[in-house]
Amino acid sequence: MQIVPVIMCGGGGTRLWPASRTSYPKPFVPLMGAQSTFTQTLERVGNRALFSAPMILASEAHRFLVAGACAEADVTDARLVLEPEARDTAAAITAAALLAQRQNPQALLLVLAADHLIRDIAAFQQTCEIGLKAAEAGAIVTFGIKPQSAHTGYGYIQADATLLAPGVNRVKAFHEKPDAATASAHVAAGLLWNSGNFLMRADSFLAEIAAFEPELLEAVTASVDQAGELWGAVRLEPDAFRRARKVSVDYAVLERSGKVGVVAASYDWSDLGTWESIWELAGKDEAGNALIGEIETLDASRNYVHSPRLLTTLMGVNDLAVVVTDDAVLISDRNRSAEVKQLVARLEQRRPKIVAEPKRGYRPWGHYETLDLGPRYQVKRIVVHQGGKLSLQKHFHRAETWTVVAGSAMVEIDGTRKLVSENESVYLPLGCVHRLENPGKVPLVLIEVQCGAYLGEDDIIRIEDVYARV
Amino acid sequence: MQIVPVIMCGGGGTRLWPASRTSYPKPFVPLMGAQSTFTQTLERVGNRALFSAPMILASEAHRFLVAGACAEADVTDARLVLEPEARDTAAAITAAALLAQRQNPQALLLVLAADHLIRDIAAFQQTCEIGLKAAEAGAIVTFGIKPQSAHTGYGYIQADATLLAPGVNRVKAFHEKPDAATASAHVAAGLLWNSGNFLMRADSFLAEIAAFEPELLEAVTASVDQAGELWGAVRLEPDAFRRARKVSVDYAVLERSGKVGVVAASYDWSDLGTWESIWELAGKDEAGNALIGEIETLDASRNYVHSPRLLTTLMGVNDLAVVVTDDAVLISDRNRSAEVKQLVARLEQRRPKIVAEPKRGYRPWGHYETLDLGPRYQVKRIVVHQGGKLSLQKHFHRAETWTVVAGSAMVEIDGTRKLVSENESVYLPLGCVHRLENPGKVPLVLIEVQCGAYLGEDDIIRIEDVYARV
Numbered sequence: 001m002q003i004v005p006v007i008m009c010g011g012g013g014t015r016l017w018p019a020s021r022t023s024y025p026k027p028f029v030p031l032m033g034a035q036s037t038f039t040q041t042l043e044r045v046g047n048r049a050l051f052s053a054p055m056i057l058a059s060e061a062h063r064f065l066v067a068g069a070c071a072e073a074d075v076t077d078a079r080l081v082l083e084p085e086a087r088d089t090a091a092a093i094t095a096a097a098l099l100a101q102r103q104n105p106q107a108l109l110l111v112l113a114a115d116h117l118i119r120d121i122a123a124f125q126q127t128c129e130i131g132l133k134a135a136e137a138g139a140i141v142t143f144g145i146k147p148q149s150a151h152t153g154y155g156y157i158q159a160d161a162t163l164l165a166p167g168v169n170r171v172k173a174f175h176e177k178p179d180a181a182t183a184s185a186h187v188a189a190g191l192l193w194n195s196g197n198f199l200m201r202a203d204s205f206l207a208e209i210a211a212f213e214p215e216l217l218e219a220v221t222a223s224v225d226q227a228g229e230l231w232g233a234v235r236l237e238p239d240a241f242r243r244a245r246k247v248s249v250d251y252a253v254l255e256r257s258g259k260v261g262v263v264a265a266s267y268d269w270s271d272l273g274t275w276e277s278i279w280e281l282a283g284k285d286e287a288g289n290a291l292i293g294e295i296e297t298l299d300a301s302r303n304y305v306h307s308p309r310l311l312t313t314l315m316g317v318n319d320l321a322v323v324v325t326d327d328a329v330l331i332s333d334r335n336r337s338a339e340v341k342q343l344v345a346r347l348e349q350r351r352p353k354i355v356a357e358p359k360r361g362y363r364p365w366g367h368y369e370t371l372d373l374g375p376r377y378q379v380k381r382i383v384v385h386q387g388g389k390l391s392l393q394k395h396f397h398r399a400e401t402w403t404v405v406a407g408s409a410m411v412e413i414d415g416t417r418k419l420v421s422e423n424e425s426v427y428l429p430l431g432c433v434h435r436l437e438n439p440g441k442v443p444l445v446l447i448e449v450q451c452g453a454y455l456g457e458d459d460i461i462r463i464e465d466v467y468a469r470v
Numbered sequence: 471m472q473i474v475p476v477i478m479c480g481g482g483g484t485r486l487w488p489a490s491r492t493s494y495p496k497p498f499v500p501l502m503g504a505q506s507t508f509t510q511t512l513e514r515v516g517n518r519a520l521f522s523a524p525m526i527l528a529s530e531a532h533r534f535l536v537a538g539a540c541a542e543a544d545v546t547d548a549r550l551v552l553e554p555e556a557r558d559t560a561a562a563i564t565a566a567a568l569l570a571q572r573q574n575p576q577a578l579l580l581v582l583a584a585d586h587l588i589r590d591i592a593a594f595q596q597t598c599e600i601g602l603k604a605a606e607a608g609a610i611v612t613f614g615i616k617p618q619s620a621h622t623g624y625g626y627i628q629a630d631a632t633l634l635a636p637g638v639n640r641v642k643a644f645h646e647k648p649d650a651a652t653a654s655a656h657v658a659a660g661l662l663w664n665s666g667n668f669l670m671r672a673d674s675f676l677a678e679i680a681a682f683e684p685e686l687l688e689a690v691t692a693s694v695d696q697a698g699e700l701w702g703a704v705r706l707e708p709d710a711f712r713r714a715r716k717v718s719v720d721y722a723v724l725e726r727s728g729k730v731g732v733v734a735a736s737y738d739w740s741d742l743g744t745w746e747s748i749w750e751l752a753g754k755d756e757a758g759n760a761l762i763g764e765i766e767t768l769d770a771s772r773n774y775v776h777s778p779r780l781l782t783t784l785m786g787v788n789d790l791a792v793v794v795t796d797d798a799v800l801i802s803d804r805n806r807s808a809e810v811k812q813l814v815a816r817l818e819q820r821r822p823k824i825v826a827e828p829k830r831g832y833r834p835w836g837h838y839e840t841l842d843l844g845p846r847y848q849v850k851r852i853v854v855h856q857g858g859k860l861s862l863q864k865h866f867h868r869a870e871t872w873t874v875v876a877g878s879a880m881v882e883i884d885g886t887r888k889l890v891s892e893n894e895s896v897y898l899p900l901g902c903v904h905r906l907e908n909p910g911k912v913p914l915v916l917i918e919v920q921c922g923a924y925l926g927e928d929d930i931i932r933i934e935d936v937y938a939r940v
Contacts, residue, residue, distance in 0.1 A: 333786035
């Protein structure tokens with residue numbers, strides 16, 4: 001029997017700011033290597049002999065990010081479930097369990113966070129296989145990680161000697177994030193890190209939810225019953241979903257249920273919660289610096305630098321976390337990188353946009369970036385995926401000149417269609433009804449020069465849109 | 471009698487990298503406030519009752535920077551003297567003295583570095599007036615600064631009790647940059663910082679040069695005799711100039727002459743030699759941070775941050791110098807910022823372009839900046855001053871689309887001239903002979919989209935150029 005991976009894309013964009021933003025959260029940022037952890041998670045459950053098509057739970061606001069990442073990873077069978085608002089993990093997993101059960105009453109679910117790092121796919125699969133028997137027998141099998149250190153940022157799992165199945169011990173207790181002394185005691189006592197991943201039958205999970213959170217189950221069931229469809233995804237009905245109690249699956253089920261087991265996983269795992277934790281996992285030079293991008297150091301040690309675009313130089317500095325993006329720079333004591341949250345809270349007051357959005361804007365048809373912004377003009381690079389199609393639209397305050405620099409564009413202006421190819425331009429007078437489309441086999445790249453007195457993103461009247469944004 | 475200010479624009483771009491570059495050196499960078507020190511120096515000698523039109527000595531490579539800065543400061547009477555190569559200060563000042571003397575045999579020269587900070591113009595003028603009498607009587611009057619600290623980065627001047635004129639003591643000795651203990655002793659003994667500025671008659675300086683450096687004088691005289699003209703500037707003849715010994719005016723004259731006096735100046739002065747010295751002079755917040763740009767700090771103190779474009783955040787860090795430009799970032803222990811030189815020496819090997827050039831390229835007609843660079847395209851913002859005129863040119867490997875976003879452009883393509891105004895575009899096919907000109911009264915801003923297989927700056931055939939670059 002195949003396992004249904006349930007990939008949870010919750011989690012904000014604050015702890016790894018400025019690389020992550022609320023509209024471009026951690027799972028989608030390439031933090032370790034070229035791939036995002038979301039893409040790595042898809043790959044981890046890519047073996048279709050063991051895993052079925054994944055179910056992906058994400059915020060409605062992130063649906064284009066998810067779809068884009070699935071397309072890039074060539075995952076065409078994923079089932080996307082959109083949460084109209086974040087109601088924490090108990091509600092989300094209950095929705096996933098209900099949807100999976102309707103397809104297959106015996107469905108087995110593997111709940112996975114999209115923003116964790118697990119590099120050893122074989123060891124991960126093996127752990128799933130070890131947990132399978134107990135899960136089939138009705139247990140909720142959590143994945144416990146043998147601690148690498150007395151980490152104070154993770155919860156701990158205490159097993160007892162009872163075996164639910166070979167390799168799966170019954171859980172005696174869950175422990176919250178400890179202080180340093182308690183963490184050391186936990187490690188000495190053989191407790192495991194709670195990785196937040198677990199394996200179970202949908203029906204046995206739902207039975208626990210029915211017992212412990214009947215009102216939550218009722219609300220989520222109603223939301224699933226009345227779910228709509230949005231751009232090929234399941235859209236949970238918002239009013240019912242909002243009635244579900246906001247509670248984590250740990251509080252709602254795992255810490256209260258008698259059916260919880262743990263399998264001790266042997267792979268490296270991290271929740272990549274802070275720049276500090278990313279430095280720990282990254283490859284380092286002889287001086288202990290982890291350097292991502294073009295970096296030059298002079299007498300600098302134990303620093304983390306993430307600067308994919310700008311040449312960054314360090315001189316006589318130690319133990320810093322440095323993150324340089326196209327629009328913001330963070331320079332932090334590496335050991336205090338968990339405090340980024342406070343910094344972001346402050347920025348949210350003064351510079352909300354820099355917390356919310358990356359410089360590159362992601363859209364269902366591709367992405368765009370402002371290259372230059374003057375008092376009465378703006379220049380953008382627009383990239384449209386193969387087959388991508390912008391909405392039919394018009395502007396009241398700006399004219400645009402498009403120059404295609406790669407690929408081909410089908411441009412519609414006031415009802416007339418025209419193919420524009422590399423090294424050709426087209427002018428869009430103020431007020432014209434226009435649409436841009438990539439009919440080709442390679443990405444379309446064009447440079448848009450806007451002229452006008454008002455250049456905000458909100459000067460756009462959408463007349464028709466294939467992505468249901470009208 | 472008026473004083474001829476001789477503004478020396480030597481000095482490289484290494485100590486304040488990445489804000490300065492070899493092709494965009496320190497005098498032209500706005501380091502303290504909105505103005506560059508070059509512009510501030512022009513302003514300091516702007517009182518035409520006391521000072522005549524300035525003579526500006528600069529490298530040939532920097533002539534457009536000088537001209538642009540003079541135009542911006544509305545200084546139309548400056549006389550620009552171009553050094554075909556850097557031969558240190560003795561040769562440069564000798565050339566200035568010869569040129570000044572030919573215009574006025576009694577000329578008084580005030581030699582000033584273009585990259586120093588003196589904020590109190592009134593006190594500066596007063597010091598010049600105090601020195602005037604002694605200079606007229608034949609002395610070389612140096613400006614000594616009352617030390618603010620036992621600085622080890624400056625040379626010191628020791629005066630004796632003999633007065634050459636009221637307020638001007640005879641110099642007993644010059645002392646090189648001292649170690650910390652010697653510096654303290656110097657300060658205790660009442661020595662003055664050597665600010666490198668001095669006032670003298672051209673003929674009395676030349677008499678000393680004739681006595682101490684006759685070969686240098688011969689070489690520079692020949693170079694001045696055969697000087698040419700380049701774009702309105704005096705261009706010293708290169709072969710003769712190259713024969714001049716490379717020696718500072720300090721070694722060649724000041725330390726050997728018996729005619730040297732010193733006036734104790736009461737104004738604040740700095741050579742802005744390191745980011746540390748700039749931090750010392752800058753305004754600071756309560757925690758001792760000097761923050762230029764949009765900066766957010768959380769528990770950070772005594773830092774210097776210069777980041778005019780990117781939002782920069784500091785968290786739990788102290789005593790750093792942070793400089794963020796459009797293409798490079800420096801993060802240094804503030805107390806070690808003098809070591810930037812070593813860092814730059816290393817970068818010169820690996821990334822010569824980032825040491826040589828700023829992201830914005832300065833040209834006689836204005837400036838340009840690359841906004842985007844792809845495999846077969848490039849986007850630039852081109853700004854042409856009023857009256858600016860690019861060369862008549864063609865390219866073998868690229869076509870260009872120009873969209874005017876501010877001002878008006880006169881565009882010539884294969885002999886046909888056309889006025890292109892805001893929100894209009896023009897296409898320049900590969901191989902066409904073209905020219906761009908700003909005939910208007912406001913700066914012209916245009917966006918250039920280049921398409922082609924090779925996009926290097928060297929694919930340009932100049933057919934005609936008003937700035938003599940053909």
